[in-house]
Amino acid sequence: MDYDLARIDYTVCGITYPDTLKIMSPLGPKVDQKFAIGDKNGVLQCLSIKDEEPVVQFKTLPGKPITSVQLATTAGQQADKIFTASGNEVKGYTRKGKVFLCIETALTETITSMCIIGNDLILCSGRTVTFYRDLREYNSYVCEDRVLDIAAFAVPNSTRIRLLVLVANKGAVLLENGKLIARTVISSGPSRLSVPPSTHVTDIVAFYGASDGSIGLIAYEELTLSSKCLVDGRGLGSVVCLGWYYNNGNFHLSVGRHDGSIQLYLIDMDNFGEKPRLKYTYFCGEPVTSVAGGCVSTEESELLVATFSGRIFALRASHLVSGVKVPQDILAARRAKLEGEVARLEKQTANEREKYQQNTRSLHAGLSTPPLLDVQHELLGAGSDGWQEVRMTSAVPLDMLFIYCNQKLQMQTDTAAVLTICSSMETGSDILASVRCQAGTRRVWIKIRYTSDTFINSRLEGKRVLIYVLPAGAPRVARLLSLKLPALPYYSKHESEKDLGSYERTLSQLQVSGNYSVAEMTSWLTEALPGELPRPASEITFVRIHSLLETILICEYQRGNATFKSDNVSTIAVLRNIVSNCSVEKNISVEITFDIPEDCCVQSFKNIENKFKVEYQKNKDLILKNAISMLDLDSSMNEEGPLLCQEYARVWDSKDNIIKNQFNDLVEMVLQWYLDWRTLSLHNDNYGNESTKLQAALKDCRLDNVLKILSSKNS
Amino acid sequence: MQISTVQPVFKLELNHKVTPNVVTIAKYDGTHPCLTAAAGYDKIIIHHPHGGVGTGRAQRSQAHGEVSELNLSQAIIALACGPLKTDSNRDMLLIGSPTQILAYDVHDNTDLFFKEAPDGVNVIITGSFGKHTETLAIIGGNSSVQAIDWEGNEVFWNVVSGKVCAIITFDFDKDGENELLIGSDDSFIRVLKNNQFIAEISETGPILSLSPVNEVRFAYGLANGTIGIYEEGIRLWRVKSKQNALAIQWSGDTLACCWSNGRVDWREGTTGRVLRRIQMRANAAAMLLADYRSVGAPDLVCVSDKGEVLGYPPYQETAGFNSVAKNLPSEEDRQAITELFNKKQALMVELQHYEANAASGNASLDSLDRPATAMPTNTRLQMAIVHSEDEGCLQLAISTNNETIVRAALVLAEGIFENGETFARHPRPSQLRSLLHVPLRPPRDVPVDVHIKALIGYPDSEQFHIFELTKQLPRFSMYRLLSKEARNKGNSYVLFRITERVQRICIWVNQNFLLEEELDIESEETKELHISLLCLRDQSYLYMDFGADGQVRFSTHDIRLAGDLIQSLAVYLNLSELQSTAQFPEAEKKLREEMEHVSQIGEARSRLAAETAERAQLITALLPAAQDAAAYDLREMLNRYKEVVMLNEELLTGCYIRRSTQEQAVASLKSLHTILQQAVRLRVGKYGKAVVAASRKAVQSNNIEALIKIMQVGGDS
Known part of the structure; x- marks a missing residue:
């Protein structure tokens, strides 16, 4: 960490969406830059900073939430037009705040990102990318999943434009003229794009930030689109926004994350593929929605940051902060002014509070309808350890969460919060938990996992989890979040159909035919699969991969007919249960047929054999390590030579990497395969004895025995 | 709060593991402090940076040049030091093992x-208190405290209910004499003065640490992660953490707290606000105050369990830890501005809430177009506590005054729920009503504050209103008033005499019991009061009869309850002394059993010890014999080794037996002491003290009959 930056708060606005703060390019060489910010209340503000005090250049009236802000980058001219998108509307403002453009598009979904090049306007909403030339719809392209971000590149010697589009769960595609010309799959789940500032607009190259926290590069060279991961996530939060920060002659990629951290990475502008070097990290405590670099207040550039709850602040080199640039009295005056403002607000709030409370005493019952608390939440699919994470972000500090599920679950939470499992009175099979947060917590995560004994229950349907979110201060209301835990949480990895190679798989197949729509099938599948499913279309095909076993699930469905293929027989069994359950609930008669190959268990077990051996060894090491740690060895006693034999010393020294281990999960899953296989393939005669044998063989890692039992047709 | 980058003023590595909480700093030669710690099961290490400790039992450590090692054959539970010998200012080292105390003069190498x-x-600990002017060693046992002088003579002994976890000497009542503050695992901090308990502070968890702050304040830390400060017996503040506080020390006008995960924070004395925070590289083992650099002022010495020692000077307000003034005024303004923006933001959110509420205020009450967040404005929450005899608990009833329902209720109270301090109710959709019952079962008779958060709305609401209520449960809330008078009041009772008007007693009853309606005296002339109560815990009866002649009789089978009632009444009526006679056959029977048990175990223990010693000797003889045999006859060697193995196994079995008898002995002693403690609590003031003195004597002479006599009529005073 080489840089020393200090925080300076400028102002607050409403809740902001990602990437809605933009710094405008300077008019002259020595003029401070202005910036524009749009918030959820629909207010677009253009501000400049004088002596650390924001000066409003213009400010619009509230309206629909602003979801995207862009600056026009007309070739040859300075970017001086501001475009905002809210709902399906696009508005254009001049530097002075005059509206020169206002169009209402025919798009049905909210515009999430946009691009303006010359007279071309590209809008992304839902799954569609729509291209407007001279404000007329020119062409559009429908992607397989939601469009997350977009970047436009001009084609040399042509008026055509190439679009680099990030598609959720898929990766990136390159479009030209409404046609796909190249695509690449990025498994880390990229969420945000950023084009390096000094490249020619014709070189198609962009950095991406991913939801697993990693940062990488996408480039189009010699007609292929390729991606490369440059920085691993390493437990950092998912990337919300990217920006550029120019300082000391170097370009830095600034990264704003959901966990509230901001990083500066030094980028080698001559060789983008070089590993970026981390130069600075700052924690601001709440998700960062925009980061942008520019000379806003001083001649030297600073990093301007907007957060989810609407704080706007700068990170500026410390030597500038403590320098004599801003006179002391001005700062004091600013402080006094703010104090006055807060005092006024306090009084006003007290008045309103009084009024509100008077209402509660009146005999005439009115209706109190406070607005919903702003809480964003997200349920992630399970990683290889089976834990599913729920992330919550609130605009106001949280006091506690109260969690209910009608089935026992395992739970974990943030280090900044205390999780208590409350005893439940009634049936004993449900779970009540409270999570008390530290003061000032605005984001909190909980991890949930099926316990092994309730896993059987969850094979019939997804589980509903209710989370009540209680804020620390006013307003005294609790928001209810309702989540559905899918029955197959492990199928969280997306894969394209082409990349399935490498393993020899024996696929079991489930066919469902009946009088149902694609939308209905999609809703049934939400009971089973984590993450977002593709939006209903006439024909849908997608592939998911089990994050622990790496078995696959291929889903193909259309109106009235669906086929599911998997090399994991339990998956097929669960899907069958869910589809039949859901169809009964909806009163739709469906015909379910399945085809289970005889060798499905054996083949699948052969695929995981190596993994199984590794996990078995890890498990053994773990047991050994526990035993050694109980001996309470004194590491300082080594003068008489090594205490432990080599093997034990290796286990003892392998510090933390074997704490997590999925051996027991694996054993259970393989056992379940066998049981499901016996049930589904109608070898339904007594196999209790065999399954006990199998379990024993698995536990002792006697693989020959395991294979023998798995391949035996009838005992 | 970010971890600050405070640099320690000194830093050293002991290269030994350190057992948490068994660390002390002593001046063995009278001037130079030496860090002394338990390293592992039976080893003590002494760090002497100022030149060597003389030769003797301590051996120079291989792992560190300035560290000496001292090996004992017993587990080390506690270490302390102090100038016990009156003729010398050198610190003596006190080593506590599970059943023994050894006082060792490190400098002279003598026991x-x-x-x-x-x-x-x-x-x-070492210190002086009460009338004793010399430094004593004060030992907290499983249910007793004991003070011994430098020759090993017992100067003082008393029973404490619960295992003693922390002791300090502290002038609690500001009379110039120190009292003993004792924290025990039954969640009480007790003040012992002149061999009698003058105050009892109820806390919410086992007390792990106590530390004096100044003349009137002391700090405490609990096993549930709470730390706080008391001023003159009143809690100033407390904070709770996930971690356990390992040690707390007052350093430079701040309270430094060392958490078991290796985090150390400095907190403001009056509010508990965190000023600075550091994180050690390993889990913490101890934090002590000592002038380890010999600069004239004590530094905070933090020791990690890996043997890293860090020293921090006292915190200073203006300069922080570094003498360079880092905070420029402009910086301060900027921080203030950031703070102000925080405030502004919070206020704006609240204001928006009211505005949006007013905007939609005239929506109709119709359920059809009711928004998902709506609720009638005049909704109110009512609460009542009723006794539920069938389920043996208190029922907390929460209800709204209209058709809205109680979606969920969270009850926060400390010390009355089995796991944690939260209890939640979340009825199933079919059972949603505007009334919700929450059962409460306070396990002990102490006043409890109950905070309730109830979520109120319509069944299909997406957002619920939070209603918060606080209710104080009186001390004896688990007793329900019975209307009928009983004839047979049982043969367990305590009798005593007070001279007080019945009216005042009536007020005491109203304050300390949960009654459906206040008890009222019919006329001024009434001189008697008879109350019958039912305990909800075990369905037993309690009768309180206040006679016209001042005779009071509490009839209950529970000696503890009788003691609690007497203590509570004595505090209320401001009685400094109270003698009583008691009949508690259950307790007496138990006392006999335990006494017998203890003496039996004592015999068994000495027999076992003898056997063990014998076998150990045999092994030491056999081992060399086996080694010798290797030279001439392998078969002979094998046989001898087999014998060694067999003996070893026998030794191990013996060891297990000894361990279990030891555990039994401790348990018996503990329950014995608990009964004695309860007998003491039936009396107040000097009569209580007399019971302690007399029963100590009786226990030592193993006189069961005398003990029972003491319990019945009190000690002679």
């Missing part, structure tokens, strides 16, 4: 004394 401690040793 001062060696003493058996049948009550066990949990904590040792």
Whole structure:
């Protein structure tokens, strides 16, 4: 960490969406830059900073939430037009705040990102990318999943434009003229794009930030689109926004994350593929929605940051902060002014509070309808350890969460919060938990996992989890979040159909035919699969991969007919249960047929054999390590030579990497395969004895025995 | 709060593991402080940076040049030091093992004394208190405190209910004499003055640490992660953490707290606000105050369990830890501005809430177009506590005054729920009503504050209103008033005499019991009061009869309850002394059993010890014999080794037996002490003290009959 930056708060606005703060390019060489910010209340503000005090250049009236802000980058001219998108509307403002453009598009979904090049306007909403030339719809392209971000590149010697589009769960595609010309799959789940500032607009190259926290590069060279991961996530939060920060002659990629951290990475502008070097990290405590670099207040550039709850602040080199640039009295005056403002607000709030409370005493019952608390939440699919994470972000500090599920679950939470499992009175099979947060917590995560004994229950349907979110201060209301835990949480990895190679798989197949729509099938599948499913279309095909076993699930469905293929027989069994359950609930008669190959268990077990051996060894090491740690060895006693034999010393020294281990999960899953296989393939005669044998063989890692039992047709 | 980058003023590595909480700093030569710690099961290390400790039992450590090692054959539970010898200012080292205390003069390499401690040793401190002017070693056992002088003579002994976890000497009542503050695992901090308990502070968890702050304040830390400060017996503040506080020390006008995960924070004395925070590289083992650099002022010495030692000077307000003034005024303004923006933001959110509410205020009450967040404005929450005899608990009833429902209720109270301090109710959709019952079962008779958060709305609401209520449960809330008078009041009772008007007693009853309606005296002339109560915990009866002649009789089978009632009444009526006679056959029977048990175990223990010693000797003889045999006859060698193995196994079995008898002995002693403690609590003031003195004597002489006599009529005073 080489840089020393200090925080300076400028102002607050409403809740902001990602990437809605933009710094405008300077008019002259020595003029401070202005910036524009749009918030959820629909207010677009253009501000400049004088002596650390924001000066409003213009400010619009509230309206629909602003979801995207862009600056026009007309070739040859300075970017001086501001475009905002809210709902399906696009508005254009001049530097002075005059509206020169206002169009209402025919798009049905909210515009999430946009691009303006010359007279071309590209809008992304839902799954569609729509291209407007001279404000007329020119062409559009429908992607397989939601469009997350977009970047436009001009084609040399042509008026055509190439679009680099990030598609959720898929990766990136390159479009030209409404046609796909190249695509690449990025498994880390990229969420945000950023084009390096000094490249020619014709070189198609962009950095991406991913939801697993990693940062990488996408480039189009010699007609292929390729991606490369440059920085691993390493437990950092998912990337919300990217920006550029120019300082000391170097370009830095600034990264704003959901966990509230901001990083500066030094980028080698001559060789983008070089590993970026981390130069600075700052924690601001709440998700960062925009980061942008520019000379806003001083001649030297600073990093301007907007957060989810609407704080706007700068990170500026410390030597500038403590320098004599801003006179002391001005700062004091600013402080006094703010104090006055807060005092006024306090009084006003007290008045309103009084009024509100008077209402509660009146005999005439009115209706109190406070607005919903702003809480964003997200349920992630399970990683290889089976834990599913729920992330919550609130605009106001949280006091506690109260969690209910009608089935026992395992739970974990943030280090900044205390999780208590409350005893439940009634049936004993449900779970009540409270999570008390530290003061000032605005984001909190909980991890949930099926316990092994309730896993059987969850094979019939997804589980509903209710989370009540209680804020620390006013307003005294609790928001209810309702989540559905899918029955197959492990199928969280997306894969394209082409990349399935490498393993020899024996696929079991489930066919469902009946009088149902694609939308209905999609809703049934939400009971089973984590993450977002593709939006209903006439024909849908997608592939998911089990994050622990790496078995696959291929889903193909259309109106009235669906086929599911998997090399994991339990998956097929669960899907069958869910589809039949859901169809009964909806009163739709469906015909379910399945085809289970005889060798499905054996083949699948052969695929995981190596993994199984590794996990078995890890498990053994773990047991050994526990035993050694109980001996309470004194590491300082080594003068008489090594205490432990080599093997034990290796286990003892392998510090933390074997704490997590999925051996027991694996054993259970393989056992379940066998049981499901016996049930589904109608070898339904007594196999209790065999399954006990199998379990024993698995536990002792006697693989020959395991294979023998798995391949035996009838005992 | 970010971890600050405070640099320690000194830093050293002991290269030894350190057992948490068994660390002390002593001046063995009278001037130079030496860090002394338990390293592993039976090893003590002494760090002497100022030149070597003389030769003797301590051996120079291989791992570190300035560290000496001292090996004992017993587990080390506690370490303490102090100038016990009146003729010298050199610190003596006190080593506590599970059943023994050894006082050792490190400088002279001599043992001062060696003493058996049948009550066990949990904590040792040195200090003077009360009338004793010389420095004493004060030992906290499983249910007793004991003070011994430098020759090993017992100067003082008393029973404490619960295992003693922390002791300090502190002038609690500001009379110029120190009292003993004792924290025990039954969640009480007790003040012992002149061999009698003058105050009892109820806390919410086992007390792990106590530390004096100044003349009137002391700090405490609990096993549930709470730390706080008391001023003159009133809690100033407390904070709770996930971690356990390992040690707390007052350093430079701040309270430094060392958490078991290696985090140390400095907090403001009056509010508990965190000023600075550091994180050690390993889990913490101890934090002590000592002038380790010999600069004239004590530094905070933090020791991690890996043997890293860090020293921090006292915190200073203006300059922080570094003498360079880092905070420029402009910086301060900027921080203030950031703070102000925080405030502004919070206020704006609240204001928006009211505005949006007013905007939609005239929506109709119709359920059809009701928004998902709506609720009638005049909704109110009512609460009542009723006794539920069938389920043996208190029922907390929460209800709204209209058709809205109680979606969920969270009850926060400390010390009355089995796991944690939260209890939640979340009825199933079919059972949603505007009334919700929450059962409460306070396990002990102390006043409890109950905070309730109820979520109120319509069944299909997406957002619920939070209603918060606080209710104080009186001390004896688990007793329900019975209307009928009983004839047979049982043969367990305590009798005493008070001279007080019935009217005042009536007020005491109203304050301390949960009654459906207040007890009222019919006329001024009434001189008697008879109350019958039912305990909801075990369905037993309690009768309180206040006679016209001042005779009071509490009839209950529970000696503890009788004691609690007497203590509570004595505090209310401001009685300094109270003598009573008691009949508690259950307690007496138990006392007989335990006494017998203890003496039996004592015999068994000495027999076992003898057997073990014998076998150990045999092994030491056989081993060399086996080694010799290797030279001439392999078969002979094998046989001898087999014998060794067999003997070893026998030794191990013997060891298990000894361990279990030891555990039994401790348990018996503990329950014995608990009964004695309860007998003491039936009396107040000097009569209580007399019971302690008399029963100590009786226990030592193993006189069961005398003990029972003492319990019945009190000690002679």
